Amino acid sequence: xxxxxxxxxxxxxxxxxxxxxxxxxxxxxxxxxxxxxxxxxxxxxxxxxxxxxxxxxxxxxxxxxxxxxxxxxxxxxxxxxxxxxxxxxxxxxxxxxxxxxxxxxxxxxxxxxxxxxxxxxxxxxxxxxxxxxxxxxxxxxxxxxxxxxxxxxxxxxxxxxxxxxxxxxxxxxxxxxxxxxxxxxxxxxxxxxxxxxxxxxxxxxxxxxxxxxxxxxxxxxxxxxxxxxxxxxxxxxxxxxxxxxxxxxxxxxxxxxxxxxxxxxxxxxxxxxxxxxxxxxxxxxxxxxxxxxxxxxxxxxxxxxxxxxxxxxxxxxxxxxxxxxxxxxxxxxxxxxxxxxxxxxxxxxxxxxxxxxxxxxxxxxxxxxxxxxxxxxxxxxxxxxxxxxxxxxxxxxxxxxxxxxxxxxxxxxxxxxxxxxxxxxxxxxxxxxxxxxxxxxxxxxxxxxxxxxxxxxxxxxxxxxxxxxxxxxxxxxxxxxxxxxxxxxxxxxxxxxxxxxxxxxxxxxxxxxxxxxxxxxxxxxxxxxxxxxxxxxxxxxxxxxxxxxxxxxxxxxxxxxxxxxxxxxxxxxxxxxxxxxxxxxxxxxxxx
Ligand code: SER
Numbered sequence: 342x343x344x345x346x347x348x349x350x351x352x353x354x355x356x357x358x359x360x361x362x363x364x365x366x367x368x369x370x371x372x373x374x375x376x377x378x379x380x381x382x383x384x385x386x387x388x389x390x391x392x393x394x395x396x397x398x399x400x401x402x403x404x405x406x407x408x409x410x411x412x413x414x415x416x417x418x419x420x421x422x423x424x425x426x427x428x429x430x431x432x433x434x435x436x437x438x439x440x441x442x443x444x445x446x447x448x449x450x451x452x453x454x455x456x457x458x459x460x461x462x463x464x465x466x467x468x469x470x471x472x473x474x475x476x477x478x479x480x481x482x483x484x485x486x487x488x489x490x491x492x493x494x495x496x497x498x499x500x501x502x503x504x505x506x507x508x509x510x511x512x513x514x515x516x517x518x519x520x521x522x523x524x525x526x527x528x529x530x531x532x533x534x535x536x537x538x539x540x541x542x543x544x545x546x547x548x549x550x551x552x553x554x555x556x557x558x559x560x561x562x563x564x565x566x567x568x569x570x571x572x573x574x575x576x577x578x579x580x581x582x583x584x585x586x587x588x589x590x591x592x593x594x595x596x597x598x599x600x601x602x603x604x605x606x607x608x609x610x611x612x613x614x615x616x617x618x619x620x621x622x623x624x625x626x627x628x629x630x631x632x633x634x635x636x637x638x639x640x641x642x643x644x645x646x647x648x649x650x651x652x653x654x655x656x657x658x659x660x661x662x663x664x665x666x667x668x669x670x671x672x673x674x675x676x677x678x679x680x681x682x683x684x685x686x687x688x689x690x691x692x693x694x695x696x697x698x699x700x701x702x703x704x705x706x707x708x709x710x711x712x713x714x715x716x717x718x719x720x721x722x723x724x725x726x727x728x729x730x731x732x733x734x735x736x737x738x739x740x741x742x743x744x745x746x747x748x749x750x751x752x753x754x755x756x757x758x759x760x761x762x763x764x765x766x767x768x769x770x771x772x773x774x775x776x777x778x779x780x781x782x783x784x785x786x787x788x789x790x791x792x793x794x795x796x797x798x799x800x801x802x803x804x805x806x807x808x809x810x811x812x813x814x815x816x817x818x819x820x821x822x823x824x825x826x827x828x829x830x831x832x833x834x835x836x837x838x839x840x841x842x843x844x845x846x847x848x849x850x851x852x853x854x855x856x857x858x859x860x861x862x863x864x865x866x867x868x869x870x871x872x873x874x875x876x877x878x879x880x881x882x883x884x885x886x887x888x889x890x891x892x893x894x895x896x897x898x899x900x901x902x903x904x905x906x907x908x909x910x911x912x913x914x915x916x917x918x919x920x921x922x923x924x925x926x927x928x929x930x931x932x933x
Pocket of ligand 1 (some may be wrong): 380383429543544564567568569710
């Protein structure tokens with residue numbers, strides 16, 4: 342059975358049983374700033390698991406894109422992935438344990454579905470502790486379907502409890518389903534520690550809410566949340582010990598062979614090959630959901646994935662640009678299930694090319710520098726350490742993510758002084774913050790009319806840049822005098838004359854339409870939810886001012902501002918130049 346068959350059969354089975362098939366939510370959680378990525382199918386459904394009404398009903402099923410980066414360094418072995426797909430079905434206060442278990446049983450064992458032999462299945466249920474009792478009901482339900490007692494293990498919270506996904510949230514006991522992958526017949530007694538029993542499905546019975554004090558309160562609405570990892574189950578069903586050996590990765594490996602000029606596939610895949618295909622696959626999905634490589638949060642994870650893939654590609658002897666060629670395979674392969682991939686094709690390929698181009702050169706120079714740094718440490722020294730200062734230098738000058746430096750150092754028998762790195766990093770941050778604050782003060786202390794108008798013009802420019810270049814444009818710095826504005830923003834390339842003209846034109850149109858500039862004070866969360874852009878740093882405190890210019894722009898700012906856009910006169914860009922790596926700078930004036 343292929344992954345495509347599995348997806349189809351699963352969704353179809355639950356649709357037949359009254360579930361609405363919903364689309365996968367993006368990989369970036371829309372309303373949860375506590376985590377970087379969607380880590381499970383239940384994650385985007387949290388509000389509904391807590392009682393909000395879902396527009397598509399109380400029974401849902403989907404195939405959700407997920408990303409878990411906790412084991413990113415393990416990727417390369419035969420089992421670990423960062424990106425994966427999770428099939429799931431949910432009851433939002435509707436059915437509970439009896440139906441959930443009955444459907445799981447039917448889907449796994451019936452001939453029309455997976456047709457698995459019951460003799461190769463085993464189950465775990467929650468044993469009970471001071472927070473919640475033994476899950477007798479789940480145990481009895483499996484027994485009713487003919488599962489022998491010795492195939493149902495009772496395990497503690499560390500094994501049979503799921504959630505919450507963040508610090509607080511819905512959670513509860515779960516029952517996990519295992520499949521025997523060893524020689525037949527399967528042992529009569531289920532030993533959960535025997536790795537040949539592989540977990541294939543997890544049914545969570547959400548009965549509790551873990552609150553901020555760590556207490557488990559009963560949930561008003563009892564839910565079911567189940568999860569089945571597509572890659573893992575596909576491998577298990579095909580009798581493969583690694584998901585890298587399934588058709589999900591085969592076309593990617595083939596393209597990699599092509600790029601390397603191999604006439605024949607190697608007998609066995611090695612670590613570097615797995616890292617390349619896994620990381621490129623994950624990067625394509627992140628790019629399709631709007632993430633761009635950068636230095637913080639999701640953007641940094643993406644950058645790490647791409648740069649690590651490039652480095653492993655070099656180890657395989659690839660000299661030319663190759664990530665976009667690999668990405669094409671992912672887009673074609675998954676386009677039908679995830680239309681955002683083909684829709685974002687151009688942007689995905691372009692971003693990869695850009696990042697690869699930027700990094701490829703730095704990688705060579707940086708590696709030489711790295712080797713020079715290591716060679717200064719005499720060979721006879723026992724515990725070889727790369728200083729934090731040097732590790733930071735590699736980050737700052739060559740764009741080496743610290744994790745990459747650590748990995749390279751390890752390969753050469755070195756460790757990295759992480760504390761020293763942290764210190765160097767923070768010292769640098771503090772210095773640039775100080776610089777920014779001073780510039781900020783300079784601008785804000787001056788309340789003249791001209792500065793106020795340039796503040797307003799800066800908001801217009803910021804928004805126009807996002808419209809013309811894309812949402813990756815974010816403010817990196819701003820400095821305003823009575824004569825001109827200077828605005829730094831994230832964008833990898835030099836702007837074209839057409840782009841600059843377009844930005845000018847948009848700004849001047851908003852000026853000509855003479856819309857009011859309105860200031861509202863609100864809580865920072867409300868500002869964020871209202872879609873305001875700007876710096877969400879803590880320097881603003883809890884309440885912030887949000888300036889709206891007609892319905893064109895909404896941005897957090899301390900002010901001062903013009904009262905109408907019409908006051909601004911004619912906006913003209915004087916210069917567009919590089920400010921630092923990945924950051925552009927525009928100087929502009931208002932002409933009366
Ligand atoms: N949330 C559970 C899991 O991730 C079941 O979907 O395993």
